[in-house]
Amino acid sequence: MTDISTKPWWKDAVCYQIYPASFKDSNGDGLGDIPGILSKIDYLKDLGLTEGKVDMGYDISDYEKVYPPYGSVKDMENLIGACHERGMKLILDLVINHTSDQHAWFKESRSSKRNPKRDWYIWKPPRYAEDGTRLPPTNWRSYFSGQTWEYDEHTGEYYLHLFAKEQPDLNWENEETRQAIYDSAMRFWLDKGVDGFRVDTVNMYSKGVEFKDAPIVDGRFYEQPAWLYYANGPRMHEFLREMNQKVLNHYDAVTVGELPHTPDPKKVLDYVGASDKQLSMVFQFDIVDLGQGREHKYHFEEWTLPQLKRIVAKWQQFIEGTDGWTTVFCENHDQGRSISRYASDAAHERVPSAKLLSLMLCALTGTLFIYQGQEIGMINVPPSWPIDAYRDIESVNFYKTMAAQSRDDPAELAYVMRSLQILGRDNARLPMQWDGSEYAGFTDCPGGAWMRVHDLYGEINVERQVREGEASVLGFWKRMIKFRKQHADVLVHGAFEGFGMEDESTFVFGKRVAEKRVAVVLNFTREEQEVELPDYEGLVFTVGSYEDAAKQEEGADGRIRKLRPWEGRLYLSGC
Template identity: 85%
Template structure:
């Protein structure tokens, strides 16, 4: 383990992701904004946050909630201004926190000036800044797209442009054309506009969106057919982790990031091989500081279609945790700890129980687990109070996310509105849909959850349970609340960073479908974590570590339960977790 003085600051950091539209509205228009974030700086500092990550706040038509950027150097006006962002950067730094932004450079909005030029004519100097291809034709003369690739938001990845008679590539919405990273001039413009502009203002780094999709090769082959009902097929094997991907990232570091000592955390989907992941995060190769590996949040997703929910068992979750805890051992790589973000369902609903009497214990259980794992910890807004997925009864009309709505419409068309099929789709969206994480932050029991005082309400429906689950109530409840427990666990994690943040992981009884027991070790120090992932009392066996002492329990009276305990057998109540230390 590296000496404390030589460790990069970001390894020990606790990061908090903010989704601007849904965090806090300061001006009563129903939409969250940058001044709203500024008003909660003390809240974040009190929680124990070291890094604030702000999801896209750039100027955008908002087809995909800001991930369709029309100008990297401006702020979406309803969110505020560049001056507001400068004030937020300064406030974070004064509060002892860093600030990172989303770096969305696989694609832009079709309203970006670059793309407007690119589509204006085939001989425009910026034509090659995006990926254009001529059509194919079937034997009967029917015009076809260049490949059969399926977009993440349903339908083809190619959009035909009548003006120039060619298709442009968009892995996401048709309003999000993909940039051509094969063009050196394009890359330089990206570095200058999307990166240096903000780094010069004091931003401390980036969460890098779709970080393994910039190099798509040049062959553009058809994808294998895995679902015969559709012409379009998943094609990530052709556009993820392409032939020049590592070259591009090395160049990005050499030309930009190294000059600012900026941290990067990459979004790395479709990459389940630890050896491939290490190619991105090895410190000696200077590509990315760390990545989000998606196995844990992909749990339960369908094989052919994301929103075809599939039941899973606890050993699957445990194997994923063990895999990404252990893959950096003996290397110069680093990892992340997370189970929520703006693209996922809420962890309490997905991995534990959001039933009324089990919601708080479940949220504390997950907090204890996450805070005991090696890597940089990321917390998503509302996770610290145990926010849950949308209620099962919400209709599709209450959903706002383009991915969810497009998938529902596609399945409705394909199945001729089959009630059983659409009920299955709605169940899947209720578990996995991105809107689950995008509901307004629940600050109080006031109207609209204290998120806004807009008379017509917020931009998106507030969760039905905001009166029961909100910050103000949990602050009153103190340490016994989910929020209070998160604060305690973050403090505890930092106090014992040597073993919790940097220790080696080992799992015990990994086939058990009810409980999760794991150990952490560094030098002579040991930590043991026991977790009950059921709504019934369970028995667990502590690891054979000498001198284990209970330090934290997700139930307030956990210490009383230890009195008179003999041997290594412990009884855990429903959704209970405990953490023990030895060798302190």
């Protein structure tokens, strides 16, 4: 349990992640930009946020500039100032596993084997089969399908790219490379007032030096998942300690690391223990990985509520008795929308589902992260959208790979499309739905937005929910954020305990600090369900997703409550 008298500012923060391309277009070119974010800064402040997080993109050609369609460095300086004037902080995405192949560093690196920057990236000679066929150095599979190695005709070697071939991986084994990253990607922005970083793929910098072939898990393909060789490598903690010693310790900066492929709480604690000064906190991906296939991410697998509850409990409880910290989230730019994934996006169930998830998240321990559009209940793309409507390279490449492998088998492709509709990254990247006008008020570009707007933008948008007030999803989120701040001692910092964890319909958990107790009861079905309140003395119904109706039912004695479909209630005692 945290000593809240000396806690860092970021532990109580409510963070809002922005994907600039899809947030707000200010200049009519169909793409979101930094001035667009600035135009909505008071909307964000009114939501109750303390921190904003801006994902600037992952194809970095110059760390000290802004991607031109998004704006300029001056625009970023204006956004930083506007946030600080309103008592808000701003953190940026820090992408330092790789750069763009258009970065000056990489252009030098690929120019010659003798270039001083050759070793700033990871280059390997080819292998050859017995028949003389040229093969890549390993059989590793890219996150975006296909191999992780790209052959360069000019120098006769392959370079490593865990993601797109346009994103070559930096060589963190080279000390000169690390120092350049610290100067260009970190100090430059911290000196301009940025309050910290969301650190992309934070456990992939140390890849070791052996570069072994990955085990074969799907014999239909040459390329195989290889994260066991490039995630959590032998020098990973050394690199992060150095990053703090040389850069972060000189600023009051927060770091939240993206930590995939790390299911062991003990290994996660190695990253977030405050005394070791590596990362402030991390995004642990178990909850957003729920439903993903084992061999292929976009082979959806059905899951059960007890699985979700065990994941929540695991990452709520792993910091107890330690100096570590945790995060609370279930959406980001790389995932399907939480309503569609964990509840119901049916027309008559969207609003209660959104409120249910809001109540759950706002009652959990850790720093809360909300993704743009989550606060108005945005949902996944309709199942009717064809693959041509998808823009994400990961989704499109996977579809093409499976189409070629299955020879366009209709059943296989239908399964892939269903999986993409549930799990695909495009679900989170649809333009923000500001109002019911054309293109959802995101842009006034005659040709429309860079990506198709959701079919239901007329029903799900900010303007409409502002008119609806507290009854709307937006109104409920505002109220829950305020409530979370008012009871931060128990909601943000309290100890978690679960009840009836194998129940497949309801989720009941408690929070406690000193003599104060909170009980949360949630119905994750479209049927009425009975739940039993935890045996906490003096519980009083305080907030719920069907509040007026629930108040009328709370006079009865006993601990059994009947919940409506997708209903959540929160009870307090000891206040």
